Amino acid sequence: MENTPNIAVAPEVLMNIAGVDVTSSMLTAVFVTLVLFGFVFYVRAKLKIVPGNAQIVAEGVVGFFYDQLLQAYGGDAKKAKRYLGLIVSLFLFIFISNQFTIIPLTQSIVADGVNVFRAPTSHFSLTLALAIITFLVSNVIAISMSPAKWAGNFIKIGSILKIRKPADVGQALLDIFLGLLDIVGELAKVISLSARLFGNIFAGEVMVVVIASLSVFTRYIVPVPFYLLGLLSGLIQALVFAVLSLSFIAGMHNTIEEAVEQGKEEKSKKKEALAT
Amino acid sequence: MDEALKFLAAGICMGLGALGPGIGEGFVAGKAIEAMARNPKMADKIFSNMLVGMAITESTGIYSLVVALILLFVV
Numbered sequence: 001m002e003n004t005p006n007i008a009v010a011p012e013v014l015m016n017i018a019g020v021d022v023t024s025s026m027l028t029a030v031f032v033t034l035v036l037f038g039f040v041f042y043v044r045a046k047l048k049i050v051p052g053n054a055q056i057v058a059e060g061v062v063g064f065f066y067d068q069l070l071q072a073y074g075g076d077a078k079k080a081k082r083y084l085g086l087i088v089s090l091f092l093f094i095f096i097s098n099q100f101t102i103i104p105l106t107q108s109i110v111a112d113g114v115n116v117f118r119a120p121t122s123h124f125s126l127t128l129a130l131a132i133i134t135f136l137v138s139n140v141i142a143i144s145m146s147p148a149k150w151a152g153n154f155i156k157i158g159s160i161l162k163i164r165k166p167a168d169v170g171q172a173l174l175d176i177f178l179g180l181l182d183i184v185g186e187l188a189k190v191i192s193l194s195a196r197l198f199g200n201i202f203a204g205e206v207m208v209v210v211i212a213s214l215s216v217f218t219r220y221i222v223p224v225p226f227y228l229l230g231l232l233s234g235l236i237q238a239l240v241f242a243v244l245s246l247s248f249i250a251g252m253h254n255t256i257e258e259a260v261e262q263g264k265e266e267k268s269k270k271k272e273a274l275a276t
Numbered sequence: 277m278d279e280a281l282k283f284l285a286a287g288i289c290m291g292l293g294a295l296g297p298g299i300g301e302g303f304v305a306g307k308a309i310e311a312m313a314r315n316p317k318m319a320d321k322i323f324s325n326m327l328v329g330m331a332i333t334e335s336t337g338i339y340s341l342v343v344a345l346i347l348l349f350v351v
Binding site for chain 2: 008009192195196198199200202203206233236237239240243244
């Protein structure tokens with residue numbers, strides 16, 4: 001295996017600042033943030049009633065996710081606006097990170113034999129961090145809405161209290177088991193979200209490197225279709241990440257809210273029954 | 277010997293892992309095209325939904341890819 005290309009899952013360490021290793025993907029993430037800030041302030045400075053090109057793009061992106069959020073929250077505009085910022089910034093950050101290495105010459109900057117720029121999303125730590133952000137937003141806000149209902153969503157003790165006849169025992173046990181499975185499912189969401197994004201972007205890069213290193217003839221034009229595929233999958237994965245985290249967050253909050261309202265209704269029914 | 281087993285494991289993992297998503301994506305694309313042929317006005321919306329659905333269907337394949345990459349470059 002003497003002509004295998006140099007492929008590493010862990011990004012290369014560029015320098016060490018105050019005990020923290022600064023890797024190539026971290027540096028690129030900072031640049032992506034700068035690009036994002038530049039774009040946003042450019043659009044903001046040029047806001048007009050008749051939109052320019054950049055404003056049309058920005059409005060399209062924000063409008064798309066606003067519609068999705070409205071749908072997910074059942075037309076509640078206040079809640080949709082509350083989470084709009086998070087979802088759109090997730091999408092824009094991942095999208096620009098995925099496409100960053102397409103910018104010409106960024107792959108040619110080499111320091112000490114190490115590429116300075118590398119797509120941040122091809123580093124598992126970053127995608128894991130983004131997935132954990134989604135996880136925390138969905139669960140912490142659900143806890144703040146109603147801790148008891150949130151815990152009851154996973155540990156279904158309430159179903160034991162509903163046992164009236166022996167045939168209900170099986171149903172209650174099944175409910176408890178399904179609740180425990182939901183805990184696993186919630187943790188699996190983090191892994192699936194992060195692994196999907198990381199796998200797609202990293203695989204795209206590995207593909208191009210492997211094709212380019214096959215022989216001298218496949219070096220120049222042959223990798224181009226794979227770059228195009230990478231462009232497409234970068235867009236789709238950013239979209240999928242944003243839409244999935246949106247639906248996780250909205251789904252969690254909606255179930256908690258429904259449970260809270262159900263509890264209220266039951267209480268008022270009991271009061272009515274007592275009053276009569 | 278260990279090296280060879282590693283490559284073998286990665287190959288088997290990727291090969292078997294690609295079966296399911298392949299079948300699944302075929303279903304997604306087939307159904308989407310069926311829907312588009314019935315209702316061409318909705319084609320744009322169906323197409324974008326199809327892409328998202330495909331990306332989600334693909335995820336099990338991506339998991340096996342991640343496992344294969346870990347086998348190759350990390351273990």
